[in-house]
Amino acid sequence: MHQQDSAVPDAGSGRLIADRYRLLSALGEGGMGTVWRALDESLQREVAVKEVRAPAELPAAKVELMYTRLQREAWAAARVTAPNVITVHDVVTDGGRPWIVMELVQGGSLADLLKSRGTLLPREAARIGAEVVDALRAAHTAGVLHRDVKPANVLLSDDGRVVLSDFGIAVIEGDTALTMTGELVGSPEFLAPERALGRTPGPASDLWSLGVLLYAAVQGRGPFRKTGALATLRAVVDEDPPFPDRAGPLAAVLEGLLRKEPAERMSAEEAARGLRLVVRDAESGPGGAPADPRVPHGEELPTAASATASGTWALTAA
Incomplete structure (x- = not known):
């Protein structure tokens, strides 16, 4: 912590x-x-x-x-x-x-940073997001779902490390869930549609939550936030997220992560590649830092289809 x-x-x-x-x-x-x-x-x-x-x-x-x-x-x-x-x-x-x-992680949380700054630049959000994807990939490989990916649970160390914390409502795949009957587990604003509908969550559910987190980081507000929990959950299930006009090249990754159907959602590997491409392209300009060596040269940021399966956005990577 x-x-x-x-x-x-x-x-x-x-x-x-x-x-x-x-x-x-x-x-x-x-x-x-x-x-x-x-x-x-x-x-x-x-x-x-x-x-x-x-x-x-x-x-x-x-x-x-x-x-x-x-x-x-x-x-x-x-x-x-x-x-x-x-x-x-x-x-x-x-x-x-x-x-x-x-x-003890010396630093603050992403929630603290957003509270003080309001929004992040797309490359800043992408850098943090890429590290969170690494954490989720490690967790999913171990059979662990986080189920509460949100800014308060992403810690930003003073030495630059990004740490995913608070597995307080994590569930080991294959185990019987300990959720009390009727109890809402997780933060409604970041809950995946399948979880809001009572379906069995999977790794794609954590990736949806990451998409909401990144959207909030660049836009200053989550795409489904309403005045109450029930209205928020209804929006998660039924409403398309507004176009993220401040996301720049990050928009294509957001579109891929915020697809309502888990099977159509961007995978962790695709998200990691897309996020690091955003960082690399931002840093490889004149005077920029060296490109991230984990991003293959010649890769291009995935461009979202002109119409997604859920009918949300018409995006380009520009």
Whole structure:
């Protein structure tokens, strides 16, 4: 998890978890608990510790289910070994609930960056997106779906590293889902249409979420955001995304990722190639940085068809 300034109260600071991890200060707070900066007293290094707090009104059976899900988060993330995926160091139980110990990423999140800047240039968004695709490819190869790809879960390290974090609602392919009946898992704005319809998600569902993330990064607003969750989900299922007039050459990748039918969606390999082409073309102009060596010379950015299967945009790569 990442380190940033926070107004979260530090009640509990100084507490020793599992006789090893000393809580130092709160980094952030969300619906499922608090993330702490902590000191691993055994190895004398700083780490991030995720504290899980179940709502007081939640029945005991659902509390147990929630804690099992969070333990699954750690197991899922620990299965994925890649530079762009948050490293899970340990899972401990203290006070009757799990605490997840992770690497401390010095920096902020993409959500923080967008809040301060509003939008990114297409090449900036493409660079971040290419690293997130690498993380997703590693996760999918390990049989792990992230299911909550959004700006708040993309960490931007001070050393330039892009890290995908928070596998809190990840599901291991082939396992029985632990989702409570009727519970919405994930952020509605970034939810893939098949998931909104209750269908079984797959790797393409994470790629849709990445497409929404990149769209929001260059446009300043997600393509399906409405005033309420139900209206947002309806838009995800039924509405075409507005043309991203600020996306430039990134528009073709967005079109490929935001196809309603998972089978027609751009693959991770195609997305990685397209995103790195956007970066390479932006950097290879006069005075630009060297081209990304992972992009073959002679490749061209894929041009979207004049009419997609979902009838959305007429695009060119220009």
